[in-house]
Amino acid sequence: MQTLKPSVRPSNRLASFGASMAGSVAGSGMDARDRERFFFFMAMMMKTGQTTSDALKAVAKAFRAEKNDSVANAVVGLAQKVAQGKPLSQAMLAERGMFSELHRAAILAGEASNNMQKSFDILRILEDKKINAGRAGMAELLTPLLMLLLSLVSIFNTGLNTLPVMVKLHEAQGKESGMIPLGIIATTNFLAGYWFVLVALLAMVAVVMWSMNSNPAGRTVLHTLQLQIPFYGRFLIYRTYNQMLLYFPYLLASGVKPKQLIPIMESLATNLVLKKRIDQFNHVITTGGSLSEAMGRAGFPELIVTPVSVAENYAPTTGNVNDVLIEGMQHSHAILERILNDAHKTFIGVFSAMLWIMGGAVMMLDMLSIVLSQA
DSSP states (O other): OOOOOOSSOHHHHHHHHHHTTSOOOOOOOOOHHHHHHHHHHHHHHHHTTOOHHHHHHHHHHHHHHTTOHHHHHHHHHHHHHHHTTOOHHHHGGGOTTTOOHHHHHHHHHHHHHTOHHHHHHHHHHHHHHHHHHHHHHHHHHHHHHHHHHHHHHHHHHIIIIIHHHHHHHHHHTTOOOOHHHHHHHHHHHHHHHSHHHHHHHHHHHHHHHHHHHTSHHHHHHHHHHHHHSTTHHHHHHHHHHHHHHHHHHHHHHTTOOGGGGHHHHHHHOOSHHHHHHHHHHHHHHHTTOOHHHHHHHTTOOHHHHHHHHHHTTOOOSSSSOOHHHHHHHHHHHHHHHHHHHHHHHHHHHHHHHHHHHHHHHHHHHHHHHHHHHHO
């Protein structure tokens, strides 16, 4: 199979990619289904021996034939940059609307290992999983969410229009109104009269969040708090390191040195706190430490560090590839993937149940207020 020869050594290309991650311009958007097909087409082109620029031109022609000119034009732009000698991972920086840090890190891994087909195959699988997970999650949450919203609209209308009339009739008969109808009337009237206060508070929160996110110190505080959220913080850590572990085995099997993994780790660690932990990985590797020690200092879960530590004591009988290390990483990735999938399903189930309960409670409160106002 014909492969694209890298224009620079992997270490130089990895370093240049990491240095250029800071600045880019927004590009075109791409639907998740189109992105999955893009990765599929590119993997096919790589399998048939096409160069990267020729493959991009062929894929652009396929999208143009489907009248998807926006994606076709963006892919043509990528092909032109690659034809001029720029690595695809760097050319993709101009299309942040189409490709995320994970996508660029995968392409960077393919360039480093000179195995672009593997990268596109992995990206296609990940995109397909993302589409299926999003569809399943939305289907389970959409119905209870709509029920809650409609219940809120109903009780708001009842509190503003129906209950005041019924309470006046009740009081005209010399009867006292219940606490629930009066409470709903007071709440809905307050929200209707001071809605601008709530909007101002939401705008203030948005401005504060934006201002904190626009400077490194503020982002560090936000990302630190993000990791401290119960359950979600650990989920974020596991997901980030699991994404790294997805590329480590075939990169190491292709001869990539642990030092060359750092730019990929930095591009995948979108959380600044986790990104700073990568510096510990760099320090240990630079000072001659082992891979397991570096991963432990970087914050990798023991589930990953343990098989790496065991495999480092194994000397391969044939070749230079430590197959025990590769198998251990792949097994750890499979376990983490299962943990993350179970956590996602649990979150969807719990949140869906909460929405059902909240929607039902609001609906029952609406009906109860009408019944009590007639008693």
